[in-house]
Amino acid sequence: MVLAWAFRGGPHRPLALSGALTLAWATALVLPATLELPYGAALLAQGVTTAATLAAAAYGRLGATPEPASPLPLTALSLALVTSVHLVLLSLATETATLAVLTGLTALFAAMAVAVALTDRLAPICGPVCAAACTAYAAALACATGASLGWQPHHIALLVLVVPATAALLAARLKDAALTASVEVTGAVAGLPAMALAITDLPTLALVLALCGVIAAGTAVRPGRRQAGYAAAALFLLATWVRLASWEVDVPEAYTLPVTVPALVVGVVRRSRDARVSSWTAYGAGLSVTLVPSLVAAWGDPDWPRPLLLGAAALLVTLVGAWHRLQAPLLLGSTVLALDALHELAPYIVQVAGALPRWLPPALAGLALLALGATYEQRIRDARRVREVLGRMR
Template structure:
């Protein structure tokens, strides 16, 4: 009697034996691989031929062949249906097409059972294409009297159902079935409802409903199926068809002629929003994007009816209100996090568009007053809008722009609570509120004085906050305020005085300090113009500003000090520009500016400014002399030489090692060189006499104190002056001598020099050493 072990024991024994067989097989395969690697072909003469390797894998070749074969068969069937169809009778046609279609659809089953999946997919694709040709042939033969669009809608529905059933049947009979039929069914199903709507002449609303319903069905299918290919087709179809539906619904809503049409378009938008929101709720991976789309669609739907009823000025505010209403859902904890995030982003997008809509109004209000530069004191404008619309026109339908900006500012201030975003939200809210107040006078057409008062109070309020952003906004407000005040003389003087005092109160930072000097300069110019002074005399009034800046700068520290000094220098340059047309006044302005620079150079940290002060004094003297029509060069050079020599003396006392060329060279050259040039063009005796005496004195002083620069410069000037005075006599002597005398004298001179060459070299060396010992 044979003993049989229990099933569990027998299963264990079988598993053990199979494991041993697998291990032995792996061992044999490893041995075979080693033997193959050790095997060497018989060496032959010449290079060993190398067999070319394949550059395409077998599955790739297989797929290409199957694809080409299926495409060719499909083209052949199409050509047969379209070209050779009329050559057969009814029975022949039915027999050929029906037989080929049945054969193509039945062939994948045995192919799947044999493991030829790719071939089965190709043949199935051919069969599906043949069913489309069958539908076309049926219409041409028997149903040609029917409406083509309606037949196409019905045929696409029948084909979609048939293909889906065919794919499921194959999956039941030969697991796992084919991948092509069901996705193809989903693809052709996209045509059913839109074609049916067109066939029944449903109009734009009906076609839009069909598109959105198709997108909804795609969404449901994408959320419920697990097959990746079917889900991919459903997702693409849902977004594609749904996108067309949303565009159509949005156009119907925007162009609705009345509230009834707008309500129907709003219903379409709500349907699209429900589809997107459902996808966002059920698919966390795409929740944010779908929720953003849903929020925007709800906003458009809610604002559609008011848009059709209210004036155009209410379009943006109504959409803004609907967009802000989305934030209610953001506070509901039961709503998924991704959906809440998407709705918040949608609300932010609506608010951003509303702000962009209001920006042109802000631009006109802030840039428009620049037109007053060409119309100074032209008279009081009719209202605030007329005052700011000199450069840019006022935007149409912008009556509620201040409300839009104020509402967005409030929402941003209240809604953003995250610690990392809170400072930015506060800054953005402040900027939006500032813009709202800035454009309010022109939007409401307030009187001109009311606009000045509003902007002045806005500047005061912003400066009172004493922070970076408000201060920047205050300065941005003060500039158009100053420009706007140029319309009348009292407004100009009052506003400039107000801005000068206001900026001075906050001048602990560089920007307000610079603004203080700038507005004080503008006030000085306006005051001078108000009393009827000409620009050169206004320059004297402007000099009060750099004077005050020079007194103010030592009392502040760091960047503020530098800012005040630079701004004061700019005001001084403006004064020079104003006085340039009147030389006497220009000389006075240069002298006064030099005094200011000299006072600044008294400070230890501003000693280099003394050079600028000296230059200004010199320029003042030159301009004064030019105004007196003085042509003597010494009158221009001596005011430079005397201070330069005094500075040189002081420097040599502080630094005995300083070179005489550095201390005295520039001052002496400033007078000697121009005077020498004047002497050689002067026929009188007084200038050469004075220049020669001065040069002799300079030479003697240089020799007495052993200073190189005075000795050489004075000696050279003396020699050139003497030559100028003796030149006529030398010319006379040269003319009285015979022609052979000059060459003979030159030859004697050359012989003498050649005979005493070494002696002269020694003399030169001694002179060089002697000069070198001089300072």
């Protein structure tokens, strides 16, 4: 009070008001312990302090001498957040207090965010921050509620998903860009604890990832949120992989084909719209995702079905690339086909090399070098011709 009264006017009044508010907040924070108030009264006092500082943050610029650069709203908002965190930590002593405090804080910050959204006379910075705090405390409330009911962690994860789903629905109806972004970001972050809680149960984790993908896909439908579609695709893919892992599927193609097929479809659609797109951009990633892991698996597979199927698929890709003059399928398919054939022929090559006289392989190598040297100019022209042909492919 003395500080606020001493600077009743002048350029230093905003700083004086911020300092006075900080001192008053510190007094209110230590007062319950100083007066040895009961536990419930201490919680109530901290809650009142949180509400008071939050109100000061919202209405701080409406004083007698409003200043655009006044630090009062930001100071009051910071104090409100610190007090709310301290209140939550203080409430952890009992289950009832924890649920009551988290419910009260969720409602308090939600009410302030709504108030800021409905009027432009309040400090605009309060809206996004209060919305983010409301979402965070709602997620904490969901976790505390599930724990109080005795649920398993992977069951609590499904309850926590209500928060990002609600945030996505609310964000679609908000008009303020900053408030919308705050709700969307904190809602997305609230999905991370759900994944962490479900990680002990793979089927539930797959369900949680799929539901998060649904939320992201719903967000991607909105104008200006197309990038969320990539997150939705990644979440659906992760859900598929986790489900396969829960079924103890160890075939790599089961994990890679769900990526290759849609990636190739997207590549075909993109090249149909723009023929100048390179085949490496359209098909390179999709083909590599399946061909490379399958080749690695085939080299360690003693049976014949996988190498045979891989060779047939690589041959088909090579022929399609040659027919349509596409560089990526031609090179990837032929490389995988050659390495697959080398792996299958390697035992026979070793047997034949062991049966031949020791002087014969060096002699054949020397003859090959002589033939290459005699036709060096022709080989150079052939190499340039192949490079030109590949260079004309897209």
